[in-house]
Amino acid sequence: MDLHRIDEFAKEMIFEAGKRIRDAFSYELKVETKSDANDLVTNIDRETELFFIEKINAFAPHHKIIGEEGMGEKVESLDGPVWIIDPIDGTMNFVKQHRHFMITIGFFVNGIGKLGYIFDVMREDLFYAIADEGAWYNDSPLRKLKPIDIKEAVIGIxxxxxxxxxxxxxxxxIDLVKxxxxxxxxxSAAMEIAFVVSxxxxxYLSMRLSPWDIGGGIIIAKEVGAVATNFQGEKFDLLSTDTFIIANPSIHPLILEQYIEEK
Amino acid sequence: MDLHRIDEFAKEMIFEAGKRIRDAFSYELKVETKSDANDLVTNIDRETELFFIEKINAFAPHHKIIGEEGMGEKVESLDGPVWIIDPIDGTMNFVKQHRHFMITIGFFVNGIGKLGYIFDVMREDLFYAIADEGAWYNDSPLRKLKPIDIKEAVIGIxxxxxxxxxxxxxxxxIDLVKxxxxxxxxxSAAMEIAFVVSxxxxxYLSMRLSPWDIGGGIIIAKEVGAVATNFQGEKFDLLSTDTFIIANPSIHPLILEQYIEEK
Structure with missing residues (x-):
């Protein structure tokens, strides 16, 4: 499998989707539609997911696709090549802020992360990784995270x-926050994950996320040495919802042991 | 007093300061200084405040200046023309994120807000207002805020x-958050205020802010109909620290009455 060819394909697809979202957005803002802003985002969300599905089907018909909007076929195992896609992560931000929403995509083979993307649509900023080769923020390599003391940490919660x-x-x-x-x-979970890997x-921690929120991010995480697990310290369940923490490796165990007690 | 002339002066000064900060920043990042990131921000903070003081002194020597870094003369009353300046609001973001920090400036005459500015240095985005004439986000007028139900509100806290x-x-x-x-x-208080006015x-609420955090913002607030007060529903004390809330007018009284109980 030629990961670089798939990476090129994925980036092109993401940039095109981003442009479509920005265009749809500025058109809708211009015509000042009377329709509910929530309908707008739902439509763009679905159209973008369909766009990805069509692109991937044309590129590699045997690849499976798990998407937030559920527009593809139902996927019940991670065998083979699987794309995990969130066309718009941060829909509330999309509606109210017209910024701070992400396209995020992970490409897995037999459950192993190979390519990860988080794309800030309005800034046109791409965080991405190729497994075992490294991670980048646009054209700049992302460095391995340096150790930090918990007292100096800034966390997303x-x-x-x-x-x-x-x-x-x-x-x-509360202890943790203090x-x-x-x-x-x-x-936007994807935005907060992008901020941790960079x-x-x-x-960043959350009590309940879905595979498409974190699929792209955990692949980038690995390349910079960020640790991403559920609250048991195990791999996030990519076929269900799960708890989630991604952290600098120097504080990940401490947060899990000292500050997280599941009910 | 020709407010438009002062507005032109203020904008030019802010854009120039922004450029200086971005330049200093990219230079420091390039030379990978061994010095503490906190020293870096402190230096740039002070240099920027001095830059503003020199500019204002040259423009109008009798104008008083209240700045976060305290580089100017001590100001004990709001009589006459007074500039209230924060050269970098969001210093932790400056250090860790290289984004999400603001220059914010308010220009008051006898305690009455006349010109307000919040400038996102890295995005080069300016939110500003001229008293009784309106508010703008770059070249676009900011609209009056539309009423919203508290259950639909997104709040900064x-x-x-x-x-x-x-x-x-x-x-x-906790009730409010739920x-x-x-x-x-x-x-960054100034960033959150900029988000409310737009x-x-x-x-957005905070239990303790200083005049320079909110001086520019409350002038913009007035032009879009946002209500900015302390927790007693009174004017923020511009010569001290105070509690602060800025909100859409349809939810400001409700938040104060139902969700804020000072000790």
Whole structure:
């Protein structure tokens, strides 16, 4: 399998999809549609996923596709080549902010990550990786993450996980928030993962994510030495929803052991 | 007083400062200084404030200047023309993320806001307002904010205010977080204020801010109908630190009454 050829194909497809989204967006904004902004995003989401499915089917008909919008055939195993796709991660940002939403795509073979992409559509910024070859932010190589002390860390976490919830002991999350240097929340898992792999954040955690939220990101993570697991410290379940943490390797074990207690 | 002439002067000064910061930044990144990143930001912060002070002194020697870095003379009243300046709001973002930091400036006459600026240095995006004439995002007029239901609101709030703290009843903040559609946190008060005045967020609140964090923003707020007050619903104290909330007018009273209980 020629990964470089697939990488070229994937990038071209992502850039074209990005342009289509930006165009659709500016057209819709111009005509000031009376329709609900939520309908707009749903339509663009679906159209973009269909666009990816058609492209991949034409490129390699035997590749399987798992997409957020579920427009493809149902995939029940990770055998063979599998694309995991989120056409727009951060739909609320798309609607309200017209920025901070990502296309994110992972390409796996027999469950092993091979190519990962997170594309900031409005900035036209691409974070990507080729397994065992490295990771890049546009044309610049991403460096291995340097060790950091938990007290100096800035972490991505949604405020709602700091409140009483069914999934984790929020008192421990409060400890975490009080221990680190600062917290951020951007409303797009893929954006927060892109920030961790590029050292802009030191960790990001969420109590419930889907494979398409993190599929591209975990492949980039591996190349820069970021550790991405579920809250048991195991591989994220790519056929279901799961808990998720990605972190600088120097603080990943500490966060899991000291600050996360699942209910 | 010719506000348009002062506005032209202010913009030119801000764009030049932005360019200087970007240049200093890319130079420092290039030489890979061994010095602490915190020293770097402190130096650039101070140099930029001095740059503003020199420019304003040359333009209008009798104007007073309140700056975050305290490089100017001590200002003890808001009488006459006063500039309130933050050369870099979001210093942690500056250091770690190389984005999401703002120059923000307010120009007041006898305590009345006349000109307000929030400049995203890396994006080169300017949010600004001229009192009684309107507000703009680069070349586009910012519209009056449309009413929104609290359940549909996305608000900027730091996770630490959701944890037990000395200033507000955090249980009520938890209620707020659970009521709204979503929360965000960007690590720059000026950025979050810029997002509120442009409808990208519907509210932003903080338990403790300084005049330079909000001086430019509250002038823009007024032009788009956003309401900016302290937690008593009164004017923010521009000569001290204070609590701060800026919100869409349709939810400002509700948040104050129902979700904020100061200790």
């Amino acid at each position: 949604n405020a709602s996980w700091v409140t009483p919830n069914r999934r984790v002991n929020h008192e421990k999350i 221990t680190v240097r600062g917290t951020r929340s951007y409303g 050292g802009k954040l030191d960790a | 730091n996770a630490s205010w959701v944890t037990p703290n000395r200033r507000v009843n955090h249980e009520k903040i 009521t709204v559609r979503g929360t965000r946190s960007y690590g 409808g990208k967020l519907d509210a």
